[in-house]
Amino acid sequence: MRDFFQRFCENRGALVGLVVLTVIILVAITAPLLSPVDPWRSLGRPLQPPGGEFALGTDMLGRDVLAGILHGARISLWIGILSAVVAALIGVTMGAIAGFFGGWVDDVLVRITEFFQTIPSFIFAILLVAILTPGLTSIVVAIAVVTWPPIARLARAEFMTLRSREFVEAAVLSGVSRPRIILREVLPNAVSPLIVMGSLTVATAILTESALSFLGLGDPNRISWGYMIGAARTVFRHAWWLSVFPGLAIVLTVLAINLVGEGLNDALNPHLKGRRVGVQ
Amino acid sequence: MGQDTTSTPLVSIEGLRISLPLGSDRVMAVDGIDLSVKPGKILCIVGESGSGKSMTAHAIMGLVPKPLKVEGAIHFDGHNLADIAPSVHRGIRGSRIGMVFQEPMAALNPVMKVGKQIEEVFRFHNIPGPYDDRIVALLDSMGLPEPELLRHAYPFRLSGGQRQRVMIAMALALDPALLIADEPTTALDVTTQKQILNLLKTAQHERQMSIMLITHDFGVVAEIGDEVAVMQEGRIVERGAVKDVLHDPQHPYTQTLLAAVPDLSPRPAADAEPAPLLSAANVSKTYRTRSGWFTPGREVHAVQNVSLQLGRGETVGVVGESGSGKSTFARIVVRLLTADEGDVRLDGVDANLLDLDTRQLAPLRKRVQMVFQDPFASLNPRRTVFEIVAQGLRAHGVGRREARRRVEELLDLVALDPSAADRYPNAFSGGQRQRIGIARALALEPDVIVADEPVSALDVSIQARVLDLFADIQKRLGIGLLFITHDLRVAAQICDRVIVMRKGEVVEAGTSAQVLFDPQHEYTRLLIDSIPGRGQMPKKHGPATAAAEAMERTRE
């Protein structure tokens, strides 16, 4: 464990990312205290530029942009984390079963995974949200459905190598039951790369959520950064602050998560240092 | 420590120090060594893993990884290689000094044809072309077949021995004055090792060059070396002519290393026929690569018609080189793999083990346990030693407290402190881990233990200790031991009987003494002939294991 922290802290970027992310998470948690007024509520004259009565200005209905960003942090992070968790659940289950059991089970699951990777993911996500009608659940489901395949592949690869590891064979010989082997012997050893991947999935999910909301597919009852940019698009020329600040919030958050993810990668998988790539 | 002072050394190393990065287990990888290589001689550097022998070689080549600092002097051709402009050093590498690495597969660029890789040596030392004839001649001189075709092949097409020959060809392309060979035969089978060593000897003789050969195996030293330096923890503890050191080692560490080399003294055959315990008859397994829609499948006969008998308290060795099917056979016996055909019977069970399904097998599993090759891969790094050793007991319904008591007993049996139970595997050395693995195998009080190369991943001094432990346990518990190994010396030392396998088939079977001293099959004879240093190693003297034991204690 000490090694872990040491390695993590060696990565200065990761440390910065962690600090930023912590701040963002704190903001998200305390948003109702920092900004007790409903972010949907008109407080002043519409389209006030930043620096006046409202630090980051007001939008077309006179709502406080800062309040929107503070409350938006909740929904962006929440959707990011929730989708990553759901995607990880699907992915790890599929990957674990495929990798551990092999044979025809593996064949079938690999085909399914490949199939899902063939579908153009963003259009698919749009489609899913539209079909399920925009809302928190549908967005989470849509993001999870398009992001699980890489996780499944990783989990499968890990489980495949681990299942032929000698300590797993030893457990088989000791008469340990199969579910127990998967849960106690294999999963804990596959968890590090999965954690790294999961953290990066959060970042991707936040980006996807912002793009969906930007296109008008967000949850209409929850303010999110992507929604703010999308809603301000008609006036972005003369009210730049409506697009720029929420955009910065997204960049900062995603950047911080990526940095932390890389730090985790360096710390958890020293042998995999620097390997990772994703698609937006 | 007689030093020959008659000829000027080709390389002379003075006060070489290489520091390790902060946080390593010691400060210096190489801690002030003096060493010289004489022209036309072969110097062997012997040491166990982490002794700093490879680092020394890398320092000569200028290949020490960036953050590490090299201090001291390495004199060669009028240069101090420890402090030289990189461009000058580059000109020396490959032309005046060649190097061969341990793992020929990893050391060759997988996506470049071998001829091309050799050609680079010429091209980038400004040798005018054309190169084709030179490359063909070079490959031919390395004893490679059909060099004209072979130079157009990618490394993965070649066998391990061929790859190493290509590596050597590359290193020798420009007739260097010095060849550094870093464990050049460790990754190879014993018969191939013999060939490569011969090739090196011949090349050295023909080209009148010097070789610095790094090895952990005194057998190799005996086979090829003129002089030897023994390294331990970054220091040279003994140095001298090979025959002097072999027959009259001065330093206790050298003595330990020598003592740990298994000699060809077979274990005396058992007096009486032991009670039968496990018998395997006509076991066969064929691997088929799955045929795609449009590609035909291929077949590999991994195990063909292998039979053997194992009695109570008896040790039977299965010996073979890589690809002989010995490990596959071992896994079939413990039912980690299924066989295509065959009959495996266990005393007291009226059924062919190979025919039982998972549920029928469950109660029998505990009677046949296994010890694995890799002490690192065989212990789950995320579980404590207690959990690892007790997992079988727990799975068979033993309560936690009782399991704890048993685990402590078992740890005591394999000479580990009971406090080890609460630590994780990464707190232990390779030898200790292998003991934990043995304790785990013993936990269910099996009748049979199948040990798959249990010592081949260990340093020699530790090998001996673990082998003694096996012998000891077997004596005390009367277990039948099926011992899989590639090393005839090891097999002879601890096995009552031996079967020799090649390409899935048994070529010879008999008592250790019969197989070793009166081999019937020519392959067995080849194996025996290939044992490095055979006949040149001194007979063992003194209580080797005691010394080794002391050694291991200090390491841990």
Place this chain on the structure above:
Amino acid sequence: MHIRRAIAATAFALAGVLAVNAPGPLGIGASPAQAEPMQGGTLNSTLWPEPPGIIIGVNLNAPTLLPSTKMFEGLLAYDFNLSPQPMLAESWEVSDDGLTYTFKLRENVKWHDGEAFTSEDVVYTLTEFIPEVHARSRPTFARAEITAPDDYTVVLTLEEPYGPMIRSFDTIAAPMMPAHIYKGKDIRDNPANREPIGTGPFKFSEWKSGEYIHLVRNDDYYLDNRPYLDEIYYRFIPDSASRALALESGQVQLATQNDIELVDLARLEAMPNLEVTTKGWEWGAPISWLEMNVRREPFDDVRFRKAVMFALDHEFIRDNIFFGWAKIPTGPIHSSSPFYTADVPTYPHDPEKAKALLDEMGLTAEDGGTRAEIKLLGLPYGEMWDRLSQYIKQALGEVGVEVTLEASDVAGWGSRISNWDVDMSTTYLTTLSDPALGVARSYITENQKKGVLFTNTSGYSNPEVDRLFAEAASEPDSDKRMQMYHEVQKIIADEVALAWLVELEWPTVHASNLKNVVRNGLGPNDNFAEAYFEKE
């Protein structure tokens, strides 16, 4: 992007409008053209969304009409008073009993492919084309028997008088289609649908999917020296900020209806090179409202509906959501209608009154607590409508009614409203000139048709209202008719059948040097034969 919203924004906007003609806001003549017209020039207009097709009848949404009305023509045009003007018919006569309409056609008219335009085309259009595809005009012409005594005369014979008939011959209601191309062939899949042949001042040139529709001058047009313009590009620019930018920079010279976000209008209006007018769409008279499903609680209680009206600040909506480009309605009939009366119960912003009404209903709560929870399905036409929903949520929230916004695309929105599967929804509908056509449909019991949009989907039902609407429709005496509509407005406003929000205005923005864009009652849907750029 909110494209999907913008798409249908125009799509539904015309629903119920077409083929209807009415007095509308009167008395505004075409602005006199001051400067000298220039012959030639290219007009670039925005057009959004890209229309599905450009044959009126086969498609009837707004983006179809704008380019199509330049290529096709009706028998008549209408001025701002909606009095008939000649177009393809050079004269017409209505018999005194109102049962016979005789049209005399121009004799020098040629289709774009060179064939002569004759009475055969008119008969084909009115007896075959319209009945098959033109859903809106179908019932109108079903009332008449149509004959052609000669090549240039067409006679319509009715069984009983029908007032709106004379105003049913414009390009949108009855575009003349070439019989020689369509007769006896499949109309919907006719290849000419992609390369139309009309009689209008502009001919089809090219339709580049995703980019533009290009029309070029019809050199054989029947009016001398017309049209002025050489060509028209209808450019598909999917985002309103870009459209505004294009107008400002002079890249396009014309935009209308919902093309420009209202927030941009003040800025555009202030620019010297642009003019903004709200004329030309009066006949639509669109009203936006909040529809409450009275089949469900608590909307079945009139007190709740009144509370909603009191809770909403209509001035805020007009000023901050519609940026002043709207008026505040008092009831079901548009203030520009001659049948309008302001003498109805009104609902000025008064949250306290709203709370009192809710208290009275028994919907009480601790201060700041929730009295009722309801859902709102907002019109998915873009950010402006999103903001309207958000405002309603906020305003009702202040009187203790917790609103959850539901999101949907146009298809889902239409399905749910027409199947009565909503609590509340926002929408807007053209109320048209005559209440019998555009107003009654949203309130009379008979028009509760499940599965059909633009009917009485709220479920409001009052026998007295039904009776008044029915009698007014068939009342020949206009004063009596007026009385009946005044009465019905009072009842409906008192019962808050719908929570009216604003009367919408559809501005047309055009370059100052572009003249005669809105010169008659057809507005931007005129054929543009007279439109020109000023000489510099």
Place this chain on the structure above:
Amino acid sequence: MRHLSYIAGWMVKALAVVLAITILNFFLIRMAPGDPAIVLAGEAGAADEQFLEQVRSDFGLDRPLPIQLAAYVGNVLTLDLGQSYRAQRPVVDMLFERLPATLLLTGSAYLFALLLGPLLGALAATRPRTIFDSLLMVVALFFYATPIFWVGLLLILVFSVQLGWLPPFGMQSMIPVSGAWNQTLDVLRHLILPALTLGLFYIAVYVRLTRASMLETSSLDYVKTARAKGLPEWRVATAHVLRTALLPIITFAGLQAGHLVGGAVVVETVFAWPGIGRLAFDALFQRDYNLLLGVFLLSALMVVFFNMITDILVRLADPRIGSA
């Protein structure tokens, strides 16, 4: 023969994928609330029952689902993707009309990234921990973490609104320019911002991938061999490190190429680019089933096709694969 059977194998696979996608999407889209007939009716301004019935029967929406599916699958197999409900035109025509614009946009962004990304990544990898490396990685990480639409908006704000250098939307000028050369230039001017928006993200990925891959390869034994042979550093970097490090890049580039058709929805919408992505987006909200299925099929086919190309390229670049 081996090549033939290889290609045949891919064809079978492609067919299976197409079939699966067709069926999946067919049901998914029909799960959606909302009836296309109502949208059409709304657009036609005629919402009577007669019209709804007519629309439904025109497009076979009144038939049982399995029959609709069978009809659709049958048509797809004969390359007839049916008619768009809304535009009442063959879907295939509409797709091919829009395809060039999308390929132009995504293709140029892709080539731009593919040429520049690995180059920058390699430069960074050969100078690890220098200012150049750190700066490049920070920039790459930034664009990697930035929503594409936001980059697009900022670029428009700076280069179109503030500086007025480049057009903010569309693929051609409003006022048509004459001459093939001028038209080409005009399209190129319109292409710059959207292609840059997309390209910056792609580049970020390639820079990071190349750097990581090269650093990993650098630590391999045969790179040590190359140095031991006395090769100059540039030769080590190009012939030994980069050559192998390119393998994952080829793989990634190939997979990405498959997603070029469907991958530009957001950028096409921000820049009003008349491509497939926007068509898909519009089709979705119009419930234009056939059109949507067409877009899906086309993009999926592209993915399958480019997977095959990638596979072949990787086999060519890496002799170890496929010759076991």
